[in-house]
Amino acid sequence: MSSPHEDKDHTPTVGSQTDIAPLGRSGPKPEHERTADEDIDPVQWSRIADDADFKALVRRKLRLIVPATLFFIVYYFLLPIGVGWFPGLMEKKVWGAVNLAYAYALSQFFMAWILAGIYVAAAAGWDRSEHALLRKFGVQHR
Numbered sequence: 001m002s003s004p005h006e007d008k009d010h011t012p013t014v015g016s017q018t019d020i021a022p023l024g025r026s027g028p029k030p031e032h033e034r035t036a037d038e039d040i041d042p043v044q045w046s047r048i049a050d051d052a053d054f055k056a057l058v059r060r061k062l063r064l065i066v067p068a069t070l071f072f073i074v075y076y077f078l079l080p081i082g083v084g085w086f087p088g089l090m091e092k093k094v095w096g097a098v099n100l101a102y103a104y105a106l107s108q109f110f111m112a113w114i115l116a117g118i119y120v121a122a123a124a125g126w127d128r129s130e131h132a133l134l135r136k137f138g139v140q141h142r
Helices: 045-050 052-085 099-138
Strands: 092-095
Touching: 045 052, 052 099, 092 099
Parallel strands: none
Antiparallel strands: none
16 A cells, blocks of 8 residues: 655654764755755656656667767777687788788777767757756756
8 A cells, every 4th residue: 555655755854963073164064964854856857757858868869879889899899809800801911010900909099089079069969958958847957
């Protein structure tokens, strides 16, 4: 049988001072010293999670993150696979004394930087969408 207080935070409220040596601190309490009543989060996260704009944001993020991760993993493991199973191909000289394995290993640095740049650009757009979504629900961005 469910009670009307199912979503209530059951953390006990402590009436005593939790900081043994406050050293004259006059500002707000640090987060780790707040009681359950002081740490109430007024945001209704379940309403935000059910919102169509939030679901669209999650889909947009997944459309980049999943393929980029798969690409990175495949690109990364092609080097040890190539060296292990196709050593003749990887030993082929491509520029002076530099063979294909070394050139491919160097390309992994550039690939990682390019992927990071793409992610940073996309994440800036996701952050703007997140701020708009939070404003829609009256939440102040921290």
